[in-house]
Amino acid sequence: MSIINSIRSVLTPIHPEGYRFILVLGVITLFLLLIWGPLFWIGLAITIWCTFFFRDPKRIIPVSDDLILSPADGIISSLGSFVPPKNLEIGSEPRLRITIFMNVFNCHINRAPVRGKIINSIYRPGKFLSADLNKASEANEQHSIIIDGPHGPIVCVQIAGLVARRILNFADQGKRFEQGERIGLIRFGSRVDVFLPKGATPLVFLGQTMVAGETILASHGDMCKASPIPRTI
CATH class of the missing domain: 1.20.5 (Single alpha-helices involved in coiled-coils or other helix-helix interfaces)
Incomplete structure (x- = not known):
């Protein structure tokens, strides 16, 4: 077997x-x-x-409105409070940001961390600095989506890296996605920043390996009461 x-x-x-x-x-x-x-x-x-x-494996999605799933495969390279990029227009108040770094051997399909409607989808051209640098979040080419989730807006920022030269985003403004659905792809090595909604509690640590659509990134309230329902997609 x-x-x-x-x-x-x-x-x-x-x-x-x-x-x-x-x-x-x-x-x-x-x-x-x-x-x-x-x-x-x-x-x-x-x-x-x-x-x-370019593999696109099926994933077992733990579906729950109280859970926030990892949108990308890779490792947690940064975890802390940061001011969101100005182009997102969500204010200058620092938000909890989790960064997932993807190397060239990770699966690069990105998935929706929560269910909801895309209320903004913003592309911004930029540089191609190494994605593991903090300044890459401001300087590099990126595509940001804001999802109106069950517990408020959550932001996913696809950031190109030193090798990545193309961001593909499937999440146009106005579209609705279920938790774990495919929202994009980045070629060939990059990162995804996730700005959590207020009240979310991170459940990951630096250096932890993430699996897109399966690993629980954060939760609202008691995770044990979330009662996730697995779904294959």
Whole structure:
């Protein structure tokens, strides 16, 4: 059974955004085979990595209005009170912000931390500094969405990094999302900042590994009373 599960973990669905990259790299790899054998293995390794990068596995979503889920895979690289970027227009009062850093081996599908309506979706061009720097939240290219959740507005900011050169956001203003639904994708290594609503209690620590749509980031009230209902998506 463990072997079967291992195979399934490798053969996860690929997001459609990755098809053209995999196809182009596959063609280049075949071309390299005609030029010189050792180059073929390099091309094959890169093609396999690209396929792995664009994986879109199903997740077991613990659905509850009292829970805030991680919107991204990766590790918690920052946790504290910060003033939200001015372009969000949600005031200058510091808010609790949790930062999730994604490396090039993490799954880069982003998911809705709560259910709700997108009340604002803002793209801002910028630099491509290393995403683990604090100033990246102000200087880097980013796309922010504000979700009107069950306990008030919550902000997710997709931030491009040193390698990431493209932010894909599926959350247009006015759309409604269920908790754990796919809201975007970032290529190829980046971070997501989450500004929590007032009254939310963080349940994570620095360095903790996150799984998008599954790991509980924060809660309102007693988590034991939240009674999450698992849902696969």
